[in-house]
Amino acid sequence: MFQRAWGENPLAAVADAKPHPLPDRSQDLNPNAAWGRIQTRAASNDHRPWVNWLWAWKNPQPRKALAAIRFEPVWGAVVVSALTAGNTSAPPLRWESRRKAMLTLPKAARFDPAVDEKGQLKQIRLDMGQVISAMPRPVYPDSTWARTYNNRVPEISQREILVEYTAHPEARFHLPGGRTVPVARVGAAGRSGPIQAVRPADQRVTLRVVEKGTGRPVAVKLHVHGQAGEYLAPIDRHRIPNPDWFEDYSTDFAHQGIHWCTYIPGETRTNLPLGRVYLEVSKGFEIRPVRQVVRVTRATRQITIELEKVLPWRQQGWVSADTHVHFLSPPTALLEGAGEGVNVVNLLASQWGELMTNVGDFDGSTTFGSREAGGDGEYLVRVGTENRQHVLGHISLLGYSGDIIAPMTTGGPDESAIGDAVEVLLTEWARQCKAQDGVVILPHFPNPRSEHAATLVSQAADGVEMTAWGNLYGGIDPYSLSDWYRYLNCGYLTAAVGGTDKMSATTAVGTVRTYARIDPNEEFTYQAWKQAVRRAHTFVTYGPLMELAVEGRPPGSRIQMSATGGTADVTWQVASVTVPMSRVELIVNGEIRRSQAVRPDQDAGHWPVKLDRSSWLALLVRGHYYDKPEIIAAHSSPVMVEVAGTPFFAAADALTILEQIEGALAYLETVGTRAETAARKRMRLVLTAAHRSLHNRMHQAGEYHRHTPTQDHPEHH
Ligand SMILES: [Zn+2]
Ligand SMILES: [Zn+2]
Structure with a gap:
């Protein structure tokens, strides 16, 4: 046999080329078809057009010298390519189970992680065995481990390389310059040298x-x-x-x-x-x-x-959620959500060019983990969709029932497939989602930045999402907040939600998350969670938890005041067992009205706040780990206090919102791949209607403004 079929393995022979690790991502581009196999990181190397199989035969009478070896074919031809003889204590083709060792590189040497086509490193190799992996040693603060904080990344050693290997007991490591070290000598404790044993995990x-x-x-x-x-x-x-x-x-x-x-x-x-x-x-x-x-x-x-559970937010009716997770299977998302204490994971199917993900997991009805689905009802996963357009923007459609809302992408790369027309708008996707009882979120707000302005003005979105991706220390992006503030300043209330947009293992589910308070008279279900987000009874957080009330009313509330305004009583409470807190701030109409230092673990207070015009109020919590910069660690949704006779309106903000809608119209009219005429007219109408509604308010308020050339109108001339 020089070739074998899959599953027909020799029982006492091995291939002439040994198994080896596969080049990883640090290497050159891998051919597309090899992508899946590369995930295994291990190749047996015995599926090739020609394989010489190696047998090791023991001399049954080792004291006698061999005189000859005779081959007697039982069937067919036998090809003998080579013969060799030697002395080993154990069968020479058999390696021992995996071990670890630490290689110390010479001063000034740099570790080269590249492997050649046989999967071999330059700086450390084995003859009768194989190096499985080699990577710079992570250096953790072991002496103070219990006092350090979770997720903190280790330092990376420059000279110490953690090596995993499997070898025959008489194998030798080969180091640069022709130096060799017997594997048997690596184990010896206290011995100095370039390779030290690491205790086996056995x-x-x-x-x-x-x-x-x-x-x-x-x-x-x-x-x-x-x-x-x-x-x-x-x-x-x-x-x-x-x-x-x-x-x-x-x-x-x-x-x-x-x-x-x-x-x-x-x-x-x-x-x-x-x-x-x-x-x-x-x-x-x-x-x-x-x-x-x-x-x-x-x-x-x-x-x-x-x-030990130390903060009682869940008992008080709060549930946590990630509004934005990709690629996991629903049960994996359920496990990761439970492991992160995230009660609701919204797993979003989508299209990425010609790639469709999680579409088979979408059925428009199942909430994984719910009692109806056989779970305990405490951790839930629901598959929705993220519908995407690289210019107009992305929109997340959560928890809707019935058919999948597709196409999920339009208008070509880098979100859609080449040649897809722009046939539907974000705002239309949003309305369809609401018609199917879903919740609409503007993900990783505000980018991609264009049509969501029309969606918000049309009041077709329930929440704007603060996004983390893999960054545990970046905090809530002030750019996301300040753009959200523009809409609040103009009276468009949408909840603040947190979602990670997890697309790889570098992002943990719930790194930034939404806390939403379920109606106290209701049991926690996915349906109740949707209602809480729609009511905007939420806050977003990287760790600190909060309660906020204005005149005893929670975030998402609308409070009426007479034309003379008045004093609102703002009460707050904050607590954190993860990121230590530093300050809390009261944001009124986008500006910091109060700022107060707080204890790192918990604090509370109240402020009387004079309001003489319509104002939205929200709580912002700052904090940081001791070795990281201060971040915006949490932010509430607003309470809207309407003072009679002063509508929520900010001209400068309204103008940028209008310009953004004009930009969406310009894209449709110019470079966007065209859909058929009826669809184009329909989309144009959606955008101009949104534009007109805000534009009319602007004229009512007597605000002078400029337009982009596509939207100029005679009132200005
Ligand atoms: Zn997106
Ligand atoms: Zn996404």
Whole structure:
């Protein structure tokens, strides 16, 4: 046999080329068809047009010298390509199970992660074995581990390289300059040299995470590493998560690509080394995160971590949500949501050029995790769609019933397929979603920045989304806020929501999240959550939690005052077990009216605020980890106080909104790929109607303004 069919494996021979790791993303572009195989990161190398198979025969009488070897074909021809002889203590074709070691590079040497076409590194190779992976050592603050904060990324060593390998006991490492080191000598403790052993992870341990009080196992995010900084994944999880776009939709989180975590449903089995291991466990913003050191011995069979819920927001009717997640399967999203303490994950199907994702998961009816679907009703996943247009903008259609709202993209790349016409507007998608009982969110607000102005003016959106992607430390983008403020200043109330737009393992579900308060008379269901968002009883947060009331009324409320205005009583309460807080601020009509330093973990206060014209009021919370800059860590939806005779209106803001709608019209008229005439007329009407409604208000307010050439009108001349 020089070639084999799939599944027909030799039982006592191996191929003449050894298995090897596959080049990863740091390498050159891989051919498209190889993408899936590359995810395995391991190739057997015995499916080639010609393979020489190697047998190792033991001399049954080792004291006698061999005189000859005779081949007697049983069937067909036998090709003998080569023969060699040697002495080994163990069968020479058999390697031992995986080990780890630390390679210290010479001073001034730089680690080269590139592998050649045989999957081999330049700086470290094995003869009778293979290097599986090599990466610069993550250096964690192990001596102060329990006092440091979760998700903090390690330093990366410049000279120490963590190497995983599998080898025959008599193999040798080959280092630059022809230097070799026997594998057998690597294990020796206390020995100096360029390669040091890392304790093997060979103690099978059950890891449990339970809720304090009930002892019930709970889903969490988990990170474990050993004394060399090596990541210790559960046995059914990625040992090497892939941080690239659309390349890892398993249940991993790779913070900044280097701090690796996974999600477990409360219990998992893992292989740990003896000695100290460092655990990090978390479950959202209401439970105190844990960093803990555990000493593993041969007697360690089980490790139990207790988590304590310390902030009672959920008990008070608040539920958390991520409005924007892609690519995960619904059950994976359910696990990650539970592990992050996110009650509602909105998983959004979409189209990306010729690629359709999660479309088979959309059925317009199932809420995964609900009681009706066999879950416990505490963590929910619902598949919606993100409908996208690279110029006009994106719009997320959450939790709607019935048929999928398609096409999900229009107008060509980089969102749509080449040649797709612009046949439907964001505003029309939004209305369709509402007709199907969905919630409409403007994702990663305000970009792509164009037609959503018409959607907001038409009051077809329920929320604007503050987005995190993978950044745990960026906070709420002031640019998103200031653009949202323009619409509030003109009286268009939309809820603030938080969504991650997770598209890779570098983003954790719920990094930024929506808190929405369910009606106290209602049970928590997906339907109740939609109602809470529509009422704008929400806040967005990277960690701090809040309560805000204006005259006893929560965010999303409208309060009437007489023409003389008056004093509004603003009360607030804030708390955080993750990012430490620094200040709270009261935003009135887009400006900071009050600012007060707060304790890092919890605080409360109240302000009397004089209002002499219509005003929206919202609470902004700042905070930061000790080694990071201050961020806007949380922001509430507004309370709208209407003072009679002073409508919400800000001319400068209204003008930019109008210009944005004019931009959308200009795109339709000029470079947008044309749909048939009826569709074009229909879309034009939608945009001009939105434009007219705000434009009329502008003229009523007696505001002079300019237009772009496409929308000029005779009143100005
Ligand atoms: Zn988007
Ligand atoms: Zn998206």
